[in-house]
Amino acid sequence: MSQMTRRLAFVVFASVVSVSPVLAQVDFSGEWAPRMWEDQPERVPGPDLGDYLGIPINDAARLRAEAWDASIQTLPEWQCRPHSADYIWRGPSQLRISKEVDPVSRDVVAFHAEWLRSVDRAIYLDGRPHPPADALHTWAGFSTAKWDGDILTVTVTHLKEGYLRRKGLPRSDQAILTEHWIRNGDYLTIVSIVNDPVYLTEPFIRTTDYELNLNQQIPPYPCGVVQEIDRKEGDVPHYLPGTNPYTKEFAIRHGLPVEATRGGAATMYPDFKEKLKTLPPAKQDGK
Numbered sequence: 001m002s003q004m005t006r007r008l009a010f011v012v013f014a015s016v017v018s019v020s021p022v023l024a025q026v027d028f029s030g031e032w033a034p035r036m037w038e039d040q041p042e043r044v045p046g047p048d049l050g051d052y053l054g055i056p057i058n059d060a061a062r063l064r065a066e067a068w069d070a071s072i073q074t075l076p077e078w079q080c081r082p083h084s085a086d087y088i089w090r091g092p093s094q095l096r097i098s099k100e101v102d103p104v105s106r107d108v109v110a111f112h113a114e115w116l117r118s119v120d121r122a123i124y125l126d127g128r129p130h131p132p133a134d135a136l137h138t139w140a141g142f143s144t145a146k147w148d149g150d151i152l153t154v155t156v157t158h159l160k161e162g163y164l165r166r167k168g169l170p171r172s173d174q175a176i177l178t179e180h181w182i183r184n185g186d187y188l189t190i191v192s193i194v195n196d197p198v199y200l201t202e203p204f205i206r207t208t209d210y211e212l213n214l215n216q217q218i219p220p221y222p223c224g225v226v227q228e229i230d231r232k233e234g235d236v237p238h239y240l241p242g243t244n245p246y247t248k249e250f251a252i253r254h255g256l257p258v259e260a261t262r263g264g265a266a267t268m269y270p271d272f273k274e275k276l277k278t279l280p281p282a283k284q285d286g287k
Contacts, residue, residue, distance in 0.1 A: 052263025068168025084162035172198035
């Protein structure tokens with residue numbers, strides 16, 4: 001082969017490589033059913049009131065959680081409220097993930113995730129920046145992603161205020177959510193990490209599992225607001241500090257010290273077991 005021929009072959013090869021699309025390492029699209037093997041009691045029917053074990057909340061979060069009244073769910077503003085991007089993974093809803101493909105380059109420019117009780121959530125892979133800090137916050141937030149090998153790492157900003165648990169633990173609108181999407185065959189694992197400068201002292205990490213379901217079809221979610229309880233205008237169900245009679249029931253039922261159930265970063269670590277030995281279990285009078 002002559003030197004000219006070799007040069008021409010190299011130029012052709014380089015041009016082909018330069019226009020070849022960047023392929024996604026893993027295809028996450030499909031119908032996914034939740035698998036609650038590790039923490040079903042927390043998710044269905046939900047965690048106990050006053051159970052904040054292992055959650056790195058601060059005093060502000062604890063105060064708001066203890067003011068929570070379940071009757072708030074009857075307010076018109078709450079009846080059709082969707083779960084936020086960080087919490088929706090924890091629901092019992094099925095999940096559909098579809099991919100958006102550029103018709104010219106054939107690159108995957110976004111994944112779209114949709115649950116039963118949610119709005120469409122786009123996860124962009126095309127390198128676009130996040131909006132400025134004062135841009136509109138939504139339930140889904142604004143998501144961008146990048147590949148770390150076969151793991152899709154997602155960063156979510158601009159979330160409306162939501163909850164870490166739907167029985168009162170708050171999550172502020174200043175939180176940033178990081179997700180790692182991991183697919184192993186027919187199984188999908190999501191690692192979610194919430195960093196909240198308002199209500200958390202350390203990152204809050206959870207994992208959630210789904211399994212591919214070829215026969216799944218997510219139904220529509222029509223939701224109508226009704227007047228469930230007659231209230232005075234502006235009345236919001238709540239408890240004043242120190243008056244919620246239900247927050248100690250979890251500790252009493254399981255024979256745990258009240259201090260342990262109040263959460264905080266210390267309850268995340270094995271060393272806390274030694275402190276438990278020095279604390280008396282809760283009694284019926286709450287002492």
